Amino acid sequence: MKHYYNPMSRAVTTDWMLRELDVQHEQIIVDFIGGENSSAEFRGINPMGKLPVLVDGGTVVTEVAAICAYLADKFPEKRLAPEIGSVDRAAYYRYLFLAGNTIEPAFSLATLGLEHPEPASAGWGDMPRVLATIEAMTPETAWALGEQFTAADVVFGGLLDFSMVFNWIDASPKVAAYVARIRQRPSYRESHGAFLEILGKK
Numbered sequence: 001m002k003h004y005y006n007p008m009s010r011a012v013t014t015d016w017m018l019r020e021l022d023v024q025h026e027q028i029i030v031d032f033i034g035g036e037n038s039s040a041e042f043r044g045i046n047p048m049g050k051l052p053v054l055v056d057g058g059t060v061v062t063e064v065a066a067i068c069a070y071l072a073d074k075f076p077e078k079r080l081a082p083e084i085g086s087v088d089r090a091a092y093y094r095y096l097f098l099a100g101n102t103i104e105p106a107f108s109l110a111t112l113g114l115e116h117p118e119p120a121s122a123g124w125g126d127m128p129r130v131l132a133t134i135e136a137m138t139p140e141t142a143w144a145l146g147e148q149f150t151a152a153d154v155v156f157g158g159l160l161d162f163s164m165v166f167n168w169i170d171a172s173p174k175v176a177a178y179v180a181r182i183r184q185r186p187s188y189r190e191s192h193g194a195f196l197e198i199l200g201k202k
């Protein structure tokens with residue numbers, strides 16, 4: 001498997017997932033600041049020109065949540081996804097899709113001081129609703145699905161962590177405590193070390 005990565009990108013999250021799984025892969029650094037992601041070769045792999053990308057044989061997977069979900073299913077023995085068809089699987093999908101579909105666009109607009117003029121038609125609604133949903137879905141203890149840490153924590157917890165690092169949210173005590181548990185994980189510490197150091201937050 002090839003993982004197209006840069007330590008100052010969302011690929012830090014998929015790197016964390018790969019470390020949680022402890023599986024062999026080739027890490028290919030793409031200098032997107034220098035424009036390497038605009039090359040014909042890279043656009044041939046991901047027309048969005050974005051990181052991260054996972055290439056597994058002839059299969060290309062893009063989008064943080066899709067990569068994490070794909071990896072969790074590829075290595076079921078690592079127990080980073082609940083069983084297909086289980087009750088937990090439904091909650092798992094919610095966490096995975098909420099991050100990219102709802103939290104990210106809402107936060108991206110909010111960091112620019114913008115709000116969608118029609119929250120009822122914007123898929124992500126508005127910030128008060130997004131923050132209320134984050135609060136409701138953040139676990140009081142342990143992980144998103146209970147005692148079992150899963151890819152839902154990598155995706156949802158990873159995004160909350162980014163949000164705190166970049167001061168996008170004023171985290172509630174419950175969210176701050178969940179993110180603190182995330183930050184204790186050895187794989188998180190390995191994957192986020194360079195990123196936090198560059199930002200001067202280590």
Ligand SMILES: N[C@@H](CCC(=O)N[C@@H](CS)C(=O)NCC(=O)O)C(=O)O
Binds near residue numbers: 048050052063100
């Ligand atoms: N929705 C994508 C977002 C990926 C993304 O925006 N990646 C940024 C780095 S964090 C990127 O590659 N930017 C380069 C560009 O768009 O030119 C995902 O979840 O993977």
